[in-house]
Amino acid sequence: VIDGLLTSSGVQRAIDNGNSEKTRTPEQRRRYARKCAEEICADYSTLSLTFLERFLGTFVWHRVFKGIDVQGMERMRQLAQSHEIIYMPCHRSHADYLLVSYSLYHAGLVPPHIAAGINLNMPLVGGLLRRCGAFFMRRSFSGDRIYTAVFRAYVDSLIQRGYPIEFFPEGGRSRTGRLLVPKTGLLS
Numbered sequence: 475v476i477d478g479l480l481t482s483s484g485v486q487r488a489i490d491n492g493n494s495e496k497t498r499t500p501e502q503r504r505r506y507a508r509k510c511a512e513e514i515c516a517d518y519s520t521l522s523l524t525f526l527e528r529f530l531g532t533f534v535w536h537r538v539f540k541g542i543d544v545q546g547m548e549r550m551r552q553l554a555q556s557h558e559i560i561y562m563p564c565h566r567s568h569a570d571y572l573l574v575s576y577s578l579y580h581a582g583l584v585p586p587h588i589a590a591g592i593n594l595n596m597p598l599v600g601g602l603l604r605r606c607g608a609f610f611m612r613r614s615f616s617g618d619r620i621y622t623a624v625f626r627a628y629v630d631s632l633i634q635r636g637y638p639i640e641f642f643p644e645g646g647r648s649r650t651g652r653l654l655v656p657k658t659g660l661l662s
Contacts, residue, residue, distance in 0.1 A: 476511040479627045488623035510624040514609055516587050522605035530576050544577045558636050561586050565642035587632050589641035
C-alpha cells in the first residue's frame with residue numbers, strides 16, 4: 475500500500491515541487507513521504523480484530539454496560555453489497571468507534587477504516603488500533619504539501635478499493651457529551 479501511495483501522481487507532484495522547506499533534496503522528500511505514509515496507514519489484522527471483538531464482548535459491552543442493542547443491521551448488510559459506505563457517527567466518547575466496529579464485525583460485515591487523531595498513536599494502543607483499521611491523521615496539514623498529498627492518496631485508495639471508512643465530522647471527541655460543530659476537512 476505504501477509503495478503504491480508513493481508512486482501516485484499527486485504524491486509524486488508534491489515530492490517534485492518540494493515542501494515548505496526549500497533546502498530538502500528530492501531523496502529527502504521521498505524519505506519524508508514514506509515516513510508520512512508509515513505514520514498514516516492502517517495495518518489491518520483479522521487476528522487483532524478477533525481479539526478486540528472478544529475482549530469488548532466479554533469485558534466491556536456486557537459487564538460495564540447492560541449489553542448493546544443494534545438495530546438496522548440487515549439494511550447495512552444490503553447496502554454493503556452494492557455501495558461504498560462511509561460511517562459518520564457523533565464522537566461523544568472513545569466507545570463510539572469501538573462500538574461501530576464491534577457491531578459490524580459481530581454481524582459479519584467488514585469493519586471500517588477509521589480516521590483517528592495522531593494523539594491516539596501511542597505505544598501499544600496505537601499499534602492495536604492500527605491493526606484494527608485505524609489510520610492516523612495530524613490535527614493540521616497546513617503548509618505540508620507532501621503530508622497532504624500522501625494523506626489524500628491514502629483516503630483515495632481506500633475509497634477506490636471499496637473499503638468502508640469511518641470518521642467523525644466533529645473532528646474530535648466531545649468533552650461535554652454535546653455535539654460539536656462539524657468540520658469539513660476530511661469530508662471534502
